[in-house]
Amino acid sequence: MSQxxxxxxxxxxxxxxxxxxxxxxxxYTAFKAALQSELEECLSSLMTREDISAPDVAMLxxxxxxxxxxxxxxxxxxxxxxxxxxxxxxxxxxxxxGATMTxxxxxVQSRLAALDATASATLLADPSLEGAGHAxxxxxxxxxxxxxxxxxxxxxxxNVDGLHAWGRLYDTLTGKLTFPMTFPDGSIQTIPMAQRRxxxxxxxxxxxEAAFRDGQVPWDTHAxxxxxxxxxxxxxxxxxxxxxGITHFLQTPxxxxxxxxxxxxxxxxAIRAESSLPHRALRAAARLQxxxxxxxxxxxxxxxxxxxxxxxxxxxACDIVRRSFHxxxxxxxxxxxxxxxxxxxxxxxxxxxxxxxxxxxxxxTGEQRVYMTYHDTxxxxxxxxxxxxxxxxxxxxxxxxxxxxxxxxxxAETASNFGEMILLDGLQRDASSSPELLDxxxxxxxxxxxxxxxxxPMRYEFERAFYEERASGEISVSRLRALMNAAQRxxxxxxxxxxxxxxxxxxxxxxxxxTGISFYNFPYVFGYLLSQALFARFKAEGASFLPRYEAxxxxxxxxxxxxxxRQTLGEDxxxxxxxxxxxxxLAPAVERYEALSAR
Numbered sequence: 001m002s003q004x005x006x007x008x009x010x011x012x013x014x015x016x017x018x019x020x021x022x023x024x025x026x027x028y029t030a031f032k033a034a035l036q037s038e039l040e041e042c043l044s045s046l047m048t049r050e051d052i053s054a055p056d057v058a059m060l061x062x063x064x065x066x067x068x069x070x071x072x073x074x075x076x077x078x079x080x081x082x083x084x085x086x087x088x089x090x091x092x093x094x095x096x097x098g099a100t101m102t103x104x105x106x107x108v109q110s111r112l113a114a115l116d117a118t119a120s121a122t123l124l125a126d127p128s129l130e131g132a133g134h135a136x137x138x139x140x141x142x143x144x145x146x147x148x149x150x151x152x153x154x155x156x157x158x159n160v161d162g163l164h165a166w167g168r169l170y171d172t173l174t175g176k177l178t179f180p181m182t183f184p185d186g187s188i189q190t191i192p193m194a195q196r197r198x199x200x201x202x203x204x205x206x207x208x209e210a211a212f213r214d215g216q217v218p219w220d221t222h223a224x225x226x227x228x229x230x231x232x233x234x235x236x237x238x239x240x241x242x243x244x245g246i247t248h249f250l251q252t253p254x255x256x257x258x259x260x261x262x263x264x265x266x267x268x269x270a271i272r273a274e275s276s277l278p279h280r281a282l283r284a285a286a287r288l289q290x291x292x293x294x295x296x297x298x299x300x301x302x303x304x305x306x307x308x309x310x311x312x313x314x315x316x317a318c319d320i321v322r323r324s325f326h327x328x329x330x331x332x333x334x335x336x337x338x339x340x341x342x343x344x345x346x347x348x349x350x351x352x353x354x355x356x357x358x359x360x361x362x363x364x365t366g367e368q369r370v371y372m373t374y375h376d377t378x379x380x381x382x383x384x385x386x387x388x389x390x391x392x393x394x395x396x397x398x399x400x401x402x403x404x405x406x407x408x409x410x411x412a413e414t415a416s417n418f419g420e421m422i423l424l425d426g427l428q429r430d431a432s433s434s435p436e437l438l439d440x441x442x443x444x445x446x447x448x449x450x451x452x453x454x455x456x457p458m459r460y461e462f463e464r465a466f467y468e469e470r471a472s473g474e475i476s477v478s479r480l481r482a483l484m485n486a487a488q489r490x491x492x493x494x495x496x497x498x499x500x501x502x503x504x505x506x507x508x509x510x511x512x513x514x515t516g517i518s519f520y521n522f523p524y525v526f527g528y529l530l531s532q533a534l535f536a537r538f539k540a541e542g543a544s545f546l547p548r549y550e551a552x553x554x555x556x557x558x559x560x561x562x563x564x565x566r567q568t569l570g571e572d573x574x575x576x577x578x579x580x581x582x583x584x585x586l587a588p589a590v591e592r593y594e595a596l597s598a599r
Contacts, residue, residue, distance in 0.1 A: 010318040012374060014080075014346035018365055019073040023087065032090075035066050039100045046104065052111035054126035057136060060108050065402040067101055069364035070094060079354040079371050080346060095164070099156045105139075106152040112136065113143030134558045135403035141255070145244040155240060159515075163236040166229040167515035173222065174510070181214045183207065193218065194355055196508075201300040205289070212297035212502075219504040226507040227477040233515055234470045249467040253519035257526070258408040258560040262574045264522060267529065270579035271457050275493075277583060278453040281446040281590050282495035284597035288443075295500035296488070299455065304443035304596070306378060307436040314347060314374050317381045321388065324426025329546060332392050332422070339370070339391065347374035347384070357383050359390035359416075363405055366398040378437070379444070382420055389419020396553040407556035409517070411564065413527020414534065415553060421535045439596060446593050449586055452528040454491050459521040462487035462506060480506050529582040530565070530573075536585050537569070 020028040042059055071094060077087045115123065120140065124133050146152055177193035184206040191199070191211070199211035219226070238249060246252060254261055286293050288303035312320070318340060326333030339345055344367065353373055361368035368391035374380045393415035397405040427433050427441060465483050469475055475483075481503035488501045506512060511520040534552070538545045552568040565573050572578060 009315045010340050011343045012314050012345070012347040013343065014076070014369060014371075015343040016073060016076055016369070018367055019069065019076075019362065023077055023090075031066075031070065035063070035070065036097060039063060039067075039097060039104065043100055043104050043107075046107045050111070052108065052115070052123070054123055054128050056108055057112070057123070057132070057139075058128050060105060060139075061132070061135075061401070061403050063101060063104065065363040067094075067097065069362040072360045072362050072369070075360055076346075076369055076371065079356075079358070081352045082354045083352050095160060099160055102156040103149075103153045106143075106146050106156070107149055109139045109143030110146045110149060110152075111143070112140040113146070115140070131401050131558070132403040135406065138255075145246050147243050151243070159236070163233060164515045166232045166236075167513055170226065170229050170510070170513040173225065177218045177222075179214050179218050181210055183210060191215070197300070200297045201302070203302055203305055205298070205301070208297045208301055209295070212295075216504055219507045223477045223504070223507060226513075227475070227480055229513060230466075230480070230506065231470065231474045233513065234467060235474070237518060238467070238471055249471075250464075250519070253517070253522075256408060256517055257410040257523050259410055259526070260560070260562060260574065263562060266574050266576045267522070267526060267579045268457065268460070270576040270583060271453055271525070273576065274580050274583040275454070275491075277586055277590055278450050279493060279495050281593055282450055282454070282492070284590075284594045285443075285446065285450075286495070287597040291497070293495055293497045293500065295497050296502035296505070298500075299450065300447065302440070302443055302447070304440045306440050307434060310378065310437070311376045312378055312381055313376060317374065317384060320381055320427070321385050321423060323430070324385070324423045325388075327426060327429075328422045331546070331550075332388075332419070335392055335395055336388055339368070339388065342367075344368060344391075345370045345372075345384075347372050347380075349373050349375055357387055359387045359394070361391070361394050363402040368394050378440070382423060382444070385419045385423035386416045387419075389416040392419065393553050393556070396550055397557055400554070400557060404557040408561070409520075409523040410526040410561055411530075411556040413524055414530045417528050417531035418534055418549075421531065425535075425539075442589065442593055442596065445589055448528075449589075452525050453583065454495075456521050456525050458487045458491035459509065459511070460519065460525075461490060463512065463519055463521065466506075526561070529579055532582040532585050533571070533578070534569075536582070 020031065022028065042063060046056065074087060074091050074094060077084065078091060081087070112120070112123075123129070124136060129136060147155070174193055178190050179193065179196075180188050181191045181199075182188050184204070191214075193215065196211050196215040200208050200215075202208050202211070237252075241247075241249060241252065250261065250264070254264060282294060285298070285303045289298060291298075322333055322336060325336050346369070355373070357370075357372035359368060359370050370384070370387040370391055372380065372383055372387060374384075390412065393407070393412065394405070397407070424441060424445065428438060433441075462484050465487065466475060466480070469479070469483075484506045485501050485503050488496065488505070492501075502508075514520050534549060538549065548568055552564060555564045555568055559567070562573055565571050
């Protein structure tokens with residue numbers, strides 16, 4: 001049962017006071033004005049000369065830290081109250097400020113790229129850049145793929161109303177979409193599209209089917225608009241890649257992920273070679289459901305119901321996470337305690353909040369915040385552990401300079417999954433966990449395994465095929481549907497029913513329309529599998545492994561993925577066998593799930 005605010009032992013409402021006194025307060029207004037002024041002054045100074053110095057690089061770092069501080073604050077407020085028009089206005093203003101920052105960054109990058117090896121070494125020897133070598137080298141690498149400064153400035157301005165406008169159009173339109181849904185009892189309700197995914201995860205298969213069937217209509221109705229947005233986003237990127245001398249569309253997302261193509265290919269090769277393991281889990285799920293295979297609307301549904309009457313209060317959720325963390329990883333448990341004490345977690349269910357969950361933070365304050373909406377489910381308990389895993393990662397890095405605290409999405413997802421695994425392992429060891437709860441958790445674990453090893457690789461294959469064809473011109477809606485069907489059939493095989501694909505998944509999946517980063521898919525798989533390998537090592541070595549885990553986290557902002565893993569774990573992630581071993585670690589859980597489905 002939900003608790004009243006007065007009866008809770010652990011706060012479920014966050015405090016943002018350490019960011020600013022309040023939105024619109026004098027300190028907030030002064031911070032905005034000073035940041036805008038310094039950005040303009042910095043850009044003006046760079047434009048009056050052609051050299052580059054250590055103070056210029058340090059200023060870029062400082063401005064980025066303060067811009068991130070403001071972005072995090074506004075992001076928290078916007079999620080906390082999605083109806084606040086004043087906050088939305090400041091977010092739009094911040095987007096314009098971001099364009100100025102892009103101009104500064106591109107100028108610094110191009111000038112760093114122009115330095116020869118001797119000049120670059122001299123620059124990095126400056127005491128003000130100690131510990132910034134990895135970040136500066138990445139800036140130099142980006143600088144090698146930039147257009148002349150006036151063209152980069154033009155692109156930054158045009159992207160506000162071009163590339164990013166397509167993403168805003170998608171967000172605005174999907175945020176307003178509704179559809180009339182006919183429920184199994186014959187009743188009809190108008191459903192916001194934001195609720196469709198939850199309905200497609202309903203234990204009642206008739207409800208899932210109705211939500212899928214009726215919810216497809218708006219995607220079909222607006223398919224031309226969504227197709228234009230997807231084509232516009234990809235076309236803009238490909239055009240800029242050509243101008244910047246970037247020869248392949250994966251080059252940029254791989255750079256963003258600090259990952260080599262060799263490693264990505266090794267991971268995808270292992271996933272294909274070991275596909276029988278997640279396919280066995282999908283077939284077991286179909287047996288539990290009583291169908292020959294699954295439909296796309298079955299993929300996120302629980303096949304094992306949560307124990308009857310299970311309702312985990314917020315206080316109980318916090319206590320469950322605390323026990324698991326303290327038992328396995330005391331430092332993480334103590335950090336979670338401090339998050340609760342400092343009110344760094346927003347979990348209160350109420351109207352006006354944006355759906356979803358995230359972790360954010362500020363290099364400026366060295367603090368983190370977790371956002372979610374808690375609904376008394378065990379799934380929400382897992383989400384809490386996941387987001388706290390992210391926060392712990394940032395906390396481990398908080399004493400490093402801002403440049404060394406910027407880690408790629410690939411390595412970010414490792415820490416969050418590690419937090420989940422500690423929780424789930426703790427629940428399995430807990431004598432108070434009922435057999436029914438353990439069966440439910442096993443079903444949830446298999447659902448996650450399928451998502452990471454089949455569904456997300458399917459998204460990658462679709463997006464890769466789409467970009468290959470988009471290089472020759474716009475892709476029609478019918479072709480987008482065909483590409484999506486082909487990717488689903490390729491990755492799922494016969495685990496989907498003959499009519500069980502979702503041809504409009506390309507339109508309904510928001511990740512394809514994110515304009516700040518492309519290929520928002522393989523980093524999740526990377527993080528999931530690397531966390532599997534890390535946790536297997538933790539299980540084998542016990543607490544003695546944790547210092548190496550923290551060394552791993554501490555290195556994530558100072559080297560590429562291959563170097564971080566090699567130096568801290570002694571593993572070569574360019575070998576398919578590394579990834580295959582991580583996948584095979586799931587075999588005991590799959591075997592238990594198959595046995596469960598046979599009962």
